[in-house]
Amino acid sequence: MTDATNDQLEPIFTRKGEASTARYTKIPLLEMLPETAYRIIKDETMLDGNARLNLATFVGTWMDDNAQRLYSDSFDKNMIDKDEYPATAAIEEYCWRILSDLWHAPDPDDVIGTSTIGSSEACMLGGLALKRRWQHARRAAGKDTEKPNLIMSSAVQVCWEKFCNYFDVEMRLIPTTDEHPLFDGTGLEDVVDENTIGVVVLMGVTYTGAYEPVEHIAKLLDGIQERTGLDIPIHVDGASGAMVAPFLQPHLPWDFRVDRVASINTSGHKYGLVYPGVGWIVWRNVASLPDDLVFRVSYLGGEMPTFALNFSRPGAQVLLQYYRFLRLGRAGYTAIQQTSQDVAKYLSAGVAELDAFELLTDGSDIPVFAWRLKPGHTDNWTLYHLSERLRVKGWLVPAYPLSGEQADQTVMRIVCRNGLSHDLAEDLLGDIRSETALLDSLQAPIPHPGMPPAFHH
Numbered sequence: 001m002t003d004a005t006n007d008q009l010e011p012i013f014t015r016k017g018e019a020s021t022a023r024y025t026k027i028p029l030l031e032m033l034p035e036t037a038y039r040i041i042k043d044e045t046m047l048d049g050n051a052r053l054n055l056a057t058f059v060g061t062w063m064d065d066n067a068q069r070l071y072s073d074s075f076d077k078n079m080i081d082k083d084e085y086p087a088t089a090a091i092e093e094y095c096w097r098i099l100s101d102l103w104h105a106p107d108p109d110d111v112i113g114t115s116t117i118g119s120s121e122a123c124m125l126g127g128l129a130l131k132r133r134w135q136h137a138r139r140a141a142g143k144d145t146e147k148p149n150l151i152m153s154s155a156v157q158v159c160w161e162k163f164c165n166y167f168d169v170e171m172r173l174i175p176t177t178d179e180h181p182l183f184d185g186t187g188l189e190d191v192v193d194e195n196t197i198g199v200v201v202l203m204g205v206t207y208t209g210a211y212e213p214v215e216h217i218a219k220l221l222d223g224i225q226e227r228t229g230l231d232i233p234i235h236v237d238g239a240s241g242a243m244v245a246p247f248l249q250p251h252l253p254w255d256f257r258v259d260r261v262a263s264i265n266t267s268g269h270k271y272g273l274v275y276p277g278v279g280w281i282v283w284r285n286v287a288s289l290p291d292d293l294v295f296r297v298s299y300l301g302g303e304m305p306t307f308a309l310n311f312s313r314p315g316a317q318v319l320l321q322y323y324r325f326l327r328l329g330r331a332g333y334t335a336i337q338q339t340s341q342d343v344a345k346y347l348s349a350g351v352a353e354l355d356a357f358e359l360l361t362d363g364s365d366i367p368v369f370a371w372r373l374k375p376g377h378t379d380n381w382t383l384y385h386l387s388e389r390l391r392v393k394g395w396l397v398p399a400y401p402l403s404g405e406q407a408d409q410t411v412m413r414i415v416c417r418n419g420l421s422h423d424l425a426e427d428l429l430g431d432i433r434s435e436t437a438l439l440d441s442l443q444a445p446i447p448h449p450g451m452p453p454a455f456h457h
């Protein structure tokens with residue numbers, strides 16, 4: 001017996017909601033079948049790029065089946081419910097303690113940290129702690145607290161612009177230039193003053209993957225302190241590099257081994273190897289995080305300190321971070337980051353062999369490298385065209401302008417992550433070669449990508 005009015009029997013793609021437009025910007029009046037709702041959303045997102053071929057992102061796109069299982073076992077847990085989920089709260093603490101150890105915090109009994117939704121939130125917290133510490137010291141000295149400033153390279157990630165904008169701190173940018181493409185402390189002396197709350201140093205510049213020299217910048221600040229008495233702390237934005245350097249450059253002192261480093265953030269979801277939604281910040285010692293920023297939530301009949309911008313937030317990502325730490329250990333993280341770096345170096349060497357290009361970085365800091373067109377190579381095409389050509393092949397490789405005084409230069413960047421195998425890299429290099437040759441064979445300038453020829457004048 002069939003029932004023609006039962007819409008579960010209607011063939012898929014002909015049902016109500018599937019046979020007509022399915023774009024809702026107002027809530028639909030009536031229910032729809034769950035399969036239909038699922039299919040509408042699933043199908044609409046087919047037009048997204050393939051995450052594994054997204055070489056623009058630093059963020060994790062692959063975890064193993066056990067991680068998937070743990071994820072689906074725990075996506076109902078809210079990180080803020082420390083009293084209800086004390087075991088998850090304890091695991092959060094194990095994680096930031098593991099990080100404080102990886103980053104050489106001097107005293108395991110005097111260290112404090114937290115998980116966040118990502119590095120952006122962690123950077124806000126780091127910046128707020130710097131600002132509050134400076135305010136306390138200024139007030140204690142009977143001085144005004146009207147005009148705090150924070151010093152950083154023009155190559156900072158946008159989260160620092162947000163921090164300065166949202167929390168009323170003057171952003172003092174040291175522009176990158178052709179002579180100093182990497183912030184190395186040059187010009188620092190001219191911009192620090194009594195209102196400087198700190199210096200942000202990038203471990204892994206987003207644009208190029210290069211490490212800024214933390215230890216050298218700290219030494220310059222030591223000199224400034226000797227001459228002026230100003231004691232200016234460093235926050236290391238290690239969104240990517242703080243999960244690479246401990247494994248690939250263990251002897252490079254960029255972390256709490258440098259006395260001036262007050263706090264460090266990282267993105268658990270970048271080279272921490274977790275899916276999007278977790279970041280971390282650790283302070284050198286409890287005194288580096290002013291107590292009046294910390295709130296107390298109830299926990300096992302007592303209270304637990306929290307410092308966060310969000311209230312509710314997924315707890316599952318924190319468990320995934322702990323899974324990665326346990327599953328991989330130091331040896332596993334080292335093997336994964338080394339493999340990503342080997343792929344980055346293989347790719348960058350291949351790009352460097354092509355006449356059209358010159359490298360800015362080769363992937364020897366974090367497994368990320370950037371390149372540009374050799375000056376004078378061509379007026380017919382740009383890296384935006386190459387990016388478009390590679391997209392046709394399925395690869396998402398971004399082209400974008402540099403910062404500071406180099407904002408007129410376009411570069412291209414590849415982020416090598418766990419899951420970009422040597423075989424895939426070989427295919428990618430083949431496509432970069434052939435698409436570059438194709439663009440070079442053109443006899444006249446071509447329109448800017450994204451514009452049909454008719455729009456080009």
Ligand SMILES: *Cc1c(COP(=O)(O)O)cnc(C)c1O
Nearest residue numbers: 118119120157159206237239267
């Ligand atoms: C990615 C990144 C951020 C922002 O991190 P999210 O985890 O995406 O919020 C901040 N700083 C640097 C250097 C980054 O690379």
